[in-house]
Amino acid sequence: AQSVAQPEDQVNVAEGNPLTVKCTYSVSGNPYLFWYVQYPNRGLQFLLKYITGDNLVKGSYGFEAEFNKSQTSFHLKKPSALVSDSALYFCAVRAYGGSQGNLIFGKGTKLSVKP
Amino acid sequence: DVKVTQSSRYLVKRTGEKVFLECVQDMDHENMFWYRQDPGLGLRLIYFSYDVKMKEKGDIPEGYSVSREKKERFSLILESASTNQTSMYLCASSLSSSTYEQYFGPGTRLTVT
Numbered sequence: 001a002q003s004v005a006q007p008e009d010q011v012n013v014a015e016g017n018p019l020t021v022k023c024t025y026s027v028s029g030n031p032y033l034f035w036y037v038q039y040p041n042r043g044l045q046f047l048l049k050y051i052t053g054d055n056l057v058k059g060s061y062g063f064e065a066e067f068n069k070s071q072t073s074f075h076l077k078k079p080s081a082l083v084s085d086s087a088l089y090f091c092a093v094r095a096y097g098g099s100q101g102n103l104i105f106g107k108g109t110k111l112s113v114k115p
Numbered sequence: 116d117v118k119v120t121q122s123s124r125y126l127v128k129r130t131g132e133k134v135f136l137e138c139v140q141d142m143d144h145e146n147m148f149w150y151r152q153d154p155g156l157g158l159r160l161i162y163f164s165y166d167v168k169m170k171e172k173g174d175i176p177e178g179y180s181v182s183r184e185k186k187e188r189f190s191l192i193l194e195s196a197s198t199n200q201t202s203m204y205l206c207a208s209s210l211s212s213s214t215y216e217q218y219f220g221p222g223t224r225l226t227v228t
Contacts, residue, residue, distance in 0.1 A: 009155075032215055034215070034216070036219075041124075041221075041222070041224075042221055042222070043119070043205055043207075043219035043220050043221045043222050044158075044205065044207075044217075044219040045219070046216055046217075046218070049215075049216060090157065090158065094215045102148075102160065102163060102173075102215075103215055103217060105150075105157050105158040106157055107155060107156060107157035108157050
């Protein structure tokens with residue numbers, strides 16, 4: 001079965017420090033992986049995706065993610081966190097089979113960046 | 116830019132009422148989706164549609180139905196609202212079944228009392 005896991009419900013970092021939000025996946029074929037961000041009382045916004053190619057993917061707002069096939073991980077990173085990065089982050093993987101075009105989302109990780 | 120709009124940001128309904136949630140996208144996308152979002156459960160797919168008048172059940176379709184009469188519009192219907200349907204409802208669209216990037220509306224927070 002396809003799945004995606006975000007092992008941390010919440011991540012706390014100090015402003016200016018690097019941040020990492022973790023994601024691991026389980027799929028039967030080549031993974032298409034996504035990160036989305038949700039600010040309070042808003043819909044989800046696309047941050048970045050990995051389809052193929054370079055394992056380090058750069059996205060919006062200075063975020064990047066590293067695809068690691070051997071560890072089946074796709075962690076979201078940023079070198080220097082901002083207070084405005086505080087939000088809910090979702091990792092997602094494409095579904096296979098009869099659910100073409102669908103994404104399977106993780107449960108989300110709340111990122112809190114303190115001044 | 117793709118724009119996905121939802122008819123209401125906040126909605127309060129009574130138990131047993133029929134509820135309509137509307138979603139419109141302006142980029143000629145083929146696929147449209149309805150999710151509900153609950154704390155600790157993430158996003159769960161209710162229904163999706165890959166073409167006009169076509170619909171497929173997602174993971175939690177019970178108590179819901181959908182309608183897609185026009186390509187740009189996808190409606191979610193709660194036939195008889197119940198308190199356990201109190202949630203945030205998110206609509207999304209994607210260009211086609213070979214492009215997976217989804218664009219989301221702002222969400223409708225529905226409270227059923």
